Amino acid sequence: MFDTMTFTKVASGLCGALLVFLLGKWAAEEMYHVEAHGEASYVIEVAEAESTEEVAGGPSFDEVLATADIDKGANVFRKCSACHKLEEGANGVGPYLYGVVGRDIAGADGYTSYSGALSEKEGEWSPENLNGFLEKPSDWAPGTSMGFAGLRKVEDRANLIAYLDSLDN
Numbered sequence: 001m002f003d004t005m006t007f008t009k010v011a012s013g014l015c016g017a018l019l020v021f022l023l024g025k026w027a028a029e030e031m032y033h034v035e036a037h038g039e040a041s042y043v044i045e046v047a048e049a050e051s052t053e054e055v056a057g058g059p060s061f062d063e064v065l066a067t068a069d070i071d072k073g074a075n076v077f078r079k080c081s082a083c084h085k086l087e088e089g090a091n092g093v094g095p096y097l098y099g100v101v102g103r104d105i106a107g108a109d110g111y112t113s114y115s116g117a118l119s120e121k122e123g124e125w126s127p128e129n130l131n132g133f134l135e136k137p138s139d140w141a142p143g144t145s146m147g148f149a150g151l152r153k154v155e156d157r158a159n160l161i162a163y164l165d166s167l168d169n
Contacts, residue, residue, distance in 0.1 A: 073163025
């Protein structure tokens with residue numbers, strides 16, 4: 001059995017380790033936390049291109065979409081399935097995606113948590129609009145509440161859009 005001195009040593013060691021851990025975390029945060037202070041000292045302006053794929057000489061989105069693979073799109077959808085459902089009317093964290101191609105932007109029935117950035121957008125989810133949004137949501141709709149970074153590969157975006165479009169056919 002433990003005597004009181006052994007128990008005191010063990011308890012002191014655990015409390016000391018916790019204190020070192022917490023103070024170390026606080027000190028590291030103070031030393032290495034970076035905040036933007038004011039404006040950038042200089043800005044380099046560059047001409048914007050239609051898309052990175054076209055600049056690199058690759059095929060256009062329309063060409064890739066024409067040869068999209070629905071099965072590969074189903075695999076890409078796994079990245080979306082944590083927040084979006086495929087059943088009509090089954091909203092999750094995000095709106096359901098059944099019938100999204102051709103649907104009004106911010107127009108999923110029963111979904112009321114659209115950010116102002118998407119609520120203010122006019123038009124429909126055309127393949128081109130979906131491509132722009134899926135490439136980088138925060139650039140296509142600044143202020144969107146969708147925290148997804150985007151899909152870099154045009155093939156992944158085209159496959160996903162073809163898969164989503166195939167669901168309501």
